[in-house]
Amino acid sequence: MNSKWRYGVTGISVALKSVVLLIFLFPFVWMITTSLKTFPETMIFPPKLLPALPQWSNFVTAMQSGPFLTYTKNSIIVTLSIIVIQMLVMIPAAYAFAKYKFRGQHFFFALVLLAFMIPGQVTFIPIYLMLADWGLVHTLWPQILPFAANAFGIFLLRQYFMQVPSEIIESARLDNANEFTIMRKIMVPMSIPALATIGLFSFVSHWNDYFWPLVMTDSTGVRPLTIGIAMLRETEGISNWHIIMAGNVVLVVPILLVYLFCSKQIVKAFVYSGIK
């Protein structure tokens, strides 16, 4: 192949990637710049990308226009609890599905996959009624308990665990390790990339979750950030986009931080599991 042709192909590839990048990045950039605009600047037509002077005070306004400390605390507690509980459920479940032979194994695994495919919108009413029955609606539990088992996580981790040679586990049994020690000292350390990936997906989806807390909560004290920010619209009037965007930036920052922290492990996980 001659080099002109190759340059051409590379050029097209770079151009296409740039377009895709722009499409993904633009709303994000728009959110950040809007969060720094004044109110009139959000309204002018044609719109301008950058504010004349960054209005850092928008963030203060946003945070003061509701009990944002409570919202933030709720978001953190709910998201972290979900991740911790999911790990506690997922690791033994995946270990059992990957390395044990038991009656009804295929049936139960099929159940897990089925659970993975049913959206929350289908189940929220019975779940709500059940939790109300248990008297939990005014606590954070309705946002945590329904997610204790992460079907996707169990599935992914099982695939990962299946790649651990059985001899390693048998060696550990001969070394007098109990099943708990085997999980903690062997399976988990060998699966850090997978666990980081699952944890990150879980973090993002629950940190950003809007629908579930919306239908499960009925008081300010248990609401998370997403609901709080959505309510900015109502408290500040429909057109205060600069304040709403400031709230959104606050919501997104932790996700970016966590992603930066885990990205290496995540790439590893996909390489290992042969997805990449």
Added chain:
Amino acid sequence: MASIEFRKVTKSFGDSTVIKDLDLTIADGEFTVLVGPSGCGKTTLLRMIAGLDPQTSGAVLIDGKDVTQIAPGQRGVAMVFQNYAIYPTMSVRENIEFGLKNNKVSKEERTELVESISATVGLSEYLDRKPSTLSGGQRQRVALARAMVKKPSVFLMDEPLSNLDAKLRIQMRIELIELHKKLGTTFVYVTHDQVEAMSMADTIVLMNKGVIQQEASPDLIYREPNNRFTAQFVGVPPMNVAPLGTDGAHFGFRPESAVLTRTPSDAWFRYKGVITTREMLGSETIYQVKNEQFTFMIKCYEDLFTVDEHVYVGVPVEKIMLFGADENRIPREDPRAADYLERLRRQGDE
């Protein structure tokens, strides 16, 4: 230290029975080698001793005690796997220490044991390395150290040398023999390589299709095989065997038992043939000598002949073995033996 006993042990995987009603006693403190072709059930046997795949029926006894209900970690057994099964996320030290930690051995004692064992197997410099940075031979040593450090009463090894190159394998063979001498514990060693079995074992247990063919010292296995399978499994090349032409009986002789001459011999068994291949192995040469009836391998310590040369093969009567239609050896005292031998002698006159 412990003896191991199998009593009427049967092992099935689903519908297929791999081992049926097996009785075997492995003596305390001996180096026992389980050998046999691939798929004959050696690993299965080893895993039953360890308790990793318990027997379907029958009993396994260690030191006279039925261990059926005892967990693998409580049997006083250590195992070295063919792929070493080293814990990849732990350092060499943590690998060796893991069993001790689980057995609640104190930290000082652990450190002391790890240091002394790693010195024994030559790993002292590598204690803080991760297994992925070690060579095959070093990993092998980690696996050995990890087994040794627990001071097991039974050492199980499943083809531990098969992943090493030829030179290292021979070196490790000698080290294992010395290790066995030093520890004096019961070693059960699995291999499909008869040379390894012959060179290492106190006792060889030769298996085929889940059935024990012979259980004896290497010397006896070689000189006095019980049956055709044993005769043809050991030795490089293995025993020459051919049908006798009556009752489905066979006769055989070792490649080195024959004499090659250029003039007709008056040996008990003799035939004239042509050399079709010649393998010069240094101290010895192996010829394949063929005529329309026989194709036999002959081992000579002098390299006197060339390919396509016509030679006479002669085997003295005391070197000839007879096997019945059931493949079992026919001893000389057997009434059939004289008749069969006579037949064989006449064959040479034709």
